[in-house]
Amino acid sequence: MIKDEDIVVVEEPQLSAAERWYIPQIADGMLVTLRHLFKKKLTVHYPEQKRDLVVGNYRGVHRLNRDDQGRVACVACFMCATACPVNCIHIEADEAPWPDREKYPAKFEIDELRCIFCGMCEEACPVDAIELTPVHDLISLSREQMIFDKEKLLEMYDQTKNLKPRKNPQITGYPATGDRREGKPADNEETAA
Amino acid sequence: MSSVTVAMLYMLFALGGVAVYLALPGGQRSARIAGLIFGLSAIAGFAVLAAGHLFGEDVSAVYFCILAAVAIFGAGKVITHPKPVYSALYFVLVVLAVAFLMVMQEAEFLGIALIIVYAGAILVTYVFVIMLAQQSGASAVDGRAREPLLAVLVGFVTMAAVVSQAGHLPGNSTAMVDAPDAALARLAVADGIPAVDEPGEADDEPLGGSNTAQVGFLLFSQYVVALEIAGLLLLLALIGAVALVMKRVPRDVPVAPAPPLGEIGKEVPPF
Amino acid sequence: MIVEWVQGQAQLVFSCLLALVVVGVMLLGVAYSILAERWIAAWVQDRRGPNRAGFFRLFGSFHFWGLGQPIADGGKFFLKEDIIPDNVDKPLFILGPATIFIVALVGFAVIPWGGQVQIGDALLNVQVANPDIGLLYVLGVGSLGVYGVVLGGYASNNKYSFFGGIRATAQMLSYEIPMGLAILVVVLATGQLRLEEIVLSQMGDGDVWNVVRHPLACFLLVVTLFAETSRTPFDMPEAEQELVGGFHTEYSSMKFALFFLAEYAHMITGSAFLMVLFFGGWHIPFVPGLQPGDTAWWAMLLKMLVMAGKIALMMVFYIWVRWTLPRLRFDQLMRLAWKGLVPLGLGLIAFALGMLYIGKPQAWVWTLVGNVVILATMLGITALIPSRVTGRQYDMPELPPRTSAPASIGGP
Numbered sequence: 001m002i003k004d005e006d007i008v009v010v011e012e013p014q015l016s017a018a019e020r021w022y023i024p025q026i027a028d029g030m031l032v033t034l035r036h037l038f039k040k041k042l043t044v045h046y047p048e049q050k051r052d053l054v055v056g057n058y059r060g061v062h063r064l065n066r067d068d069q070g071r072v073a074c075v076a077c078f079m080c081a082t083a084c085p086v087n088c089i090h091i092e093a094d095e096a097p098w099p100d101r102e103k104y105p106a107k108f109e110i111d112e113l114r115c116i117f118c119g120m121c122e123e124a125c126p127v128d129a130i131e132l133t134p135v136h137d138l139i140s141l142s143r144e145q146m147i148f149d150k151e152k153l154l155e156m157y158d159q160t161k162n163l164k165p166r167k168n169p170q171i172t173g174y175p176a177t178g179d180r181r182e183g184k185p186a187d188n189e190e191t192a193a
Numbered sequence: 194m195s196s197v198t199v200a201m202l203y204m205l206f207a208l209g210g211v212a213v214y215l216a217l218p219g220g221q222r223s224a225r226i227a228g229l230i231f232g233l234s235a236i237a238g239f240a241v242l243a244a245g246h247l248f249g250e251d252v253s254a255v256y257f258c259i260l261a262a263v264a265i266f267g268a269g270k271v272i273t274h275p276k277p278v279y280s281a282l283y284f285v286l287v288v289l290a291v292a293f294l295m296v297m298q299e300a301e302f303l304g305i306a307l308i309i310v311y312a313g314a315i316l317v318t319y320v321f322v323i324m325l326a327q328q329s330g331a332s333a334v335d336g337r338a339r340e341p342l343l344a345v346l347v348g349f350v351t352m353a354a355v356v357s358q359a360g361h362l363p364g365n366s367t368a369m370v371d372a373p374d375a376a377l378a379r380l381a382v383a384d385g386i387p388a389v390d391e392p393g394e395a396d397d398e399p400l401g402g403s404n405t406a407q408v409g410f411l412l413f414s415q416y417v418v419a420l421e422i423a424g425l426l427l428l429l430a431l432i433g434a435v436a437l438v439m440k441r442v443p444r445d446v447p448v449a450p451a452p453p454l455g456e457i458g459k460e461v462p463p464f
Numbered sequence: 465m466i467v468e469w470v471q472g473q474a475q476l477v478f479s480c481l482l483a484l485v486v487v488g489v490m491l492l493g494v495a496y497s498i499l500a501e502r503w504i505a506a507w508v509q510d511r512r513g514p515n516r517a518g519f520f521r522l523f524g525s526f527h528f529w530g531l532g533q534p535i536a537d538g539g540k541f542f543l544k545e546d547i548i549p550d551n552v553d554k555p556l557f558i559l560g561p562a563t564i565f566i567v568a569l570v571g572f573a574v575i576p577w578g579g580q581v582q583i584g585d586a587l588l589n590v591q592v593a594n595p596d597i598g599l600l601y602v603l604g605v606g607s608l609g610v611y612g613v614v615l616g617g618y619a620s621n622n623k624y625s626f627f628g629g630i631r632a633t634a635q636m637l638s639y640e641i642p643m644g645l646a647i648l649v650v651v652l653a654t655g656q657l658r659l660e661e662i663v664l665s666q667m668g669d670g671d672v673w674n675v676v677r678h679p680l681a682c683f684l685l686v687v688t689l690f691a692e693t694s695r696t697p698f699d700m701p702e703a704e705q706e707l708v709g710g711f712h713t714e715y716s717s718m719k720f721a722l723f724f725l726a727e728y729a730h731m732i733t734g735s736a737f738l739m740v741l742f743f744g745g746w747h748i749p750f751v752p753g754l755q756p757g758d759t760a761w762w763a764m765l766l767k768m769l770v771m772a773g774k775i776a777l778m779m780v781f782y783i784w785v786r787w788t789l790p791r792l793r794f795d796q797l798m799r800l801a802w803k804g805l806v807p808l809g810l811g812l813i814a815f816a817l818g819m820l821y822i823g824k825p826q827a828w829v830w831t832l833v834g835n836v837v838i839l840a841t842m843l844g845i846t847a848l849i850p851s852r853v854t855g856r857q858y859d860m861p862e863l864p865p866r867t868s869a870p871a872s873i874g875g876p
Contacts, residue, residue: 278553278556278618282556282615285611301595301596301597302596302597302600305597305600305601305603305604306600308604308605308607308608309600309603309604309607312604312607312608313603313604313606313607313608313610313640314607314637314640317607317610317611317614317633317636317637318633318637320611320614320618320633321614321630321633321634324614324618324626324629324630325630404596404597405596405597405600405657
C-alpha cells in the first residue's frame with residue numbers, strides 16, 4: 001500500500017523566459033563537450049601501458065603459495081574444494097615426503113573457466129596456501145590450457161610474490177607456517193633448521 | 194498520320210485495354226498471365242510503330258523509348274498489382290519515368306517539380322497511409338476492381354481519342370504527329386500545367402534561357418487566374434480537412450475528476 | 465577520331481571523370497566519417513577511440529592512429545551472414561537499402577566543386593552537371609530519400625521497424641517544409657537556381673557570404689538538415705531505447721551497412737549543399753587562387769580542397785552535436801517543426817519578398833538588420849507564451865492541493 005505521506009508531487013518547473021529560447025542551453029552543452037574534446041584522456045593504451053592495480057584485494061587468477069623452503073604450502077586438507085561453490089578445485093592427496101606435515105597435494109587442479117572468482121577457497125584455507133592474485137588478464141587458446149595444475153599455480157606464485165606477498169600466519173602444530181616476511185623474526189626457525 | 198497507322202493505333206489501344214482488363218487483380222491466374230502477354234505485345238506494337246519514325250534521327254530517341262516503356266509498364270502495374278503498397282511504388286516509378294521524359298523535352302522545372310511534389314510528398318503520404326491501413330493484412334476490397342470493364346473502356350477510349358487529336362494540338366510538329374507517345378507525354382504536360390513552349394509565348398519573352406523563369410512568367414501572366422483558383426482550391430481542401438478531423442472538446446463539460454492523491458495506485462498491490 | 469570527339473565533348477568527358485573521382489572520394493569520406501564519429505564520441509567521453517587498426521603493421525608497431533579501421537569495418541560487414549528473415553516482403557526488403565544509398569549518392573551531381581578550369585582551349589565547369597534547376601534537383605533527390613527508410617520499415621514485418629518507418633515519414637515530410645522555406649530565401653535573394661551561380665553571387669564586389677546576409681535562414685537549414693538526415697537530436701526513426709534499431713532492426717551484413725553508410729552520405733551531401741548555399745562554396749575571401757577568375761589547374765585543386773575542408777568542418781559539427789544533445793520526444797519534434805520553424809521560415813520569406821520589392825535583395829546590412837528584428841520578434845513571442853518543460857497536456861485536470869506534508873525526497 002502506498003501511504004499518503006510517501007507520495008511526492010513533483011511540480012514541473014516552469015521555464016524562465018530566457019530558458020524557453022533553448023539556444024543558450026544548447027550553447028552551454030556544446031561548450032562542455034568541446035572542453036572534453038581536448039581534455040586529457042582517462043583511458044590508457046592498454047597492452048602497451050598498464051594501470052597500476054591499486055586494489056590489493058583484487059580477486060584474479062589463483063596461486064598456490066610456497067613456504068620458505070620452496071615447497072608447496074598446501075597440506076591437502078580439501079577445505080577449499082569443499083568451500084568452492086562451483087566445484088572447480090580438484091585435489092588428490094598423498095602422504096607428505098616431509099616430516100612437518102602429514103599430507104601434501106599430489107595433484108592440484110583448478111578449472112579457471114569454471115571458477116567464479118568468489119574467493120571462498122582463500123577464505124577457507126587454514127594455511128593460506130591458496131590465494132587469489134591481482135592478475136586479471138587471463139587468456140589461453142584452448143579449454144585445456146585453462147585448467148591450471150599444481151606447477152602452473154606454483155608458477156603463478158613465483159610471478160606474483162613480489163606483487164602480493166603471502167600472508168602465511170602461524171598455525172599451531174604446523175611449524176612450516178608463520179610470517180617470514182622481511183624484518184619479522186621467524187618463530188619456526190629451529191624447526192626448519 | 195496515314196489512315197493505316199491510325200487504324201493500327203486504335204487496334205493497339207484495344208489490345209492494351211483488353212490486357213489491362215484481364216490483368217486486373219481478382220481475376221483468374223491464367224487470365225492475368227494472358228493480360229500480361231497482351232500488354233507486352235501492345236507495348237511491342239507501339240515500339241514497332243514508333244521505331245520507323247524515331248530511330249535514325251536522334252540517339253536520344255532510345256532513351257525516350259526506354260523511359261516510355263518503363264512508364265507504360267509501371268502504369269499498367271499500378272492498376273493491376275494486387276498489393277496496394279506495390280501499386281503506390283509503381284506509381285513512383287511512373288512519376289520518375291515521366292519526369293525524365295519531361296527533362297528530355299527540356300522542361301526540367303516541370304520534371305523536377307513532378308518528382309518533388311508527387312514522388313517526394315504525395316506518394317510518400319500514400320505509402321504512409323497504406324502502411325497504416327494494412328496493418329492486419331490486405332482487405333478483400335483491394336483484391337478486385339470495382340467497375341473493371343467500364344473503367345478500362347472509358348480510359349482507353351479517352352486515350353485513343355486524345356491520340357487521334359494529337360495532330361491538332363497547338364505547337365505540334367511532324368515529330369509529334371509521327372510519335373504518338375511523345376504527343377501523349379507533351380499532352381500530359383499541357384494538361385493541368387501549362388506547357389512551356391507554346392508557340393508565340395515563351396520564345397518571344399525577353400526572359401529567354403531559363404526554363405524556370407519562363408514557367409514562372411507564364412504562371413503569373415497568362416495563367417494567373419488558374420493559378421489563384423488552384424491555390425484557393427487547395428486552401429479550401431486544407432480547411433475542409435481540418436474541419437473534418439478536428440474534435441471539438443466542449444469547455445463547459447466537466448472532465449471526470451481525478452482520483453484523490455492518496456487513492457492513486459492503491460488499487461494496484463505493490464508487486 | 466576518338467581524340468577529336470573527346471576534344472569536342474570536353475565538358476562531357478571531364479564531367480564523367482569528375483563523377484568517378486567524386487563518388488570515389490565520397491565513399492572514402494563516408495568510411496572515414498564513421499571513424500571520425502567514433503573518435504569524436506570517444507574524445508567527448510574522455511576516451512581514446514579506435515586507434516588499433518593499422519595497415520598490417522607495415523611499419524613495425526606503429527598503428528596509424530587507427531586509420532585502417534574503416535577498411536576493417538567494411539570487411540567485417542561484407543563477411544557477416546546476410547539474413548533475410550522469413551515473412552518479410554523480400555523485394556521491398558532488398559529495395560529499401562538500395563534506394564536510400566542510391567539517393568544519397570546521386571545528389572552529388574550538381575554540387576559545384578571548384579568554379580571553372582582552363583584545360584587546353586576549353587573552359588570547363590568543375591561540376592558533374594550544371595542544370596537550370598540544380599537546387600531543385602537536390603531537393604527532389606533528397607525528398608526521395610525517405611522511401612528507403614519507409615520501405616525498410618514496412619518490408620521488415622516487425623513492429624519496431626514499422627514504427628521507425630512511420631516516424632521517418634512524418635519527420636521528413638514535416639521538416640522538408642522549413643527546409644524549402646530556408647532555401648527559398650536564398651533563391652529569392654539571388655534569383656538563381658543554378659548552384660554555381662549562387663556560389664558566384666557570394667563573391668562579387670561588396671558581396672558577402674549568404675550566412676552573413678541570411679543567418680536565420682542558414683540556422684533554419686542547419687536544423688532541418690539534422691532532421692532530414694535523422695541525426696541526433698532528431699534521430700527518432702532509430703531511437704534504440706524505444707525501437708530496438710528502428711527501421712533497420714531486421715537488417716544485417718551489407719544491407720545494414722548500406723543504411724549506415726547512406727546516413728553519412730546524406731550528411732556529406734547535406735553539408736556540401738549548406739556550404740554552397742550559405743558559406744560561399746569553394747570561396748574564401750581575399751585568398752588568391754580561390755577567386756572566380758582563377759582557372760588554372762592548381763586553383764581548381766585548391767578550390768576542391770577548400771570545399772572538402774568546409775564539408776569536413778560541417779561533418780565535425782554534426783558529430784559534435786550528436787554527442788552533446790539528447791534526443792527530442794516525437795511530439796516535441798513535431799511542435800518544433802510546425803510551431804517553431806515554419807513560422808520562422810514564413811517570416812523570413814515575407815522579409816525576403818519585401819527586400820525584393822524595394823529592389824535590394826542582396827544589401828547585406830539591411831537583411832542583417834531585418835534578421836535581427838525577426839529573431840527578436842520570434843524570441844519575444846516564445847518568451848511571452850508560457851509552456852511547460854515536458855509538454856504536459858493542457859487539458860489534464862488540476863491536481864488537488866496537498867493535505868499531508870511532503871516527503872523529504874525531491875522537495876525543494
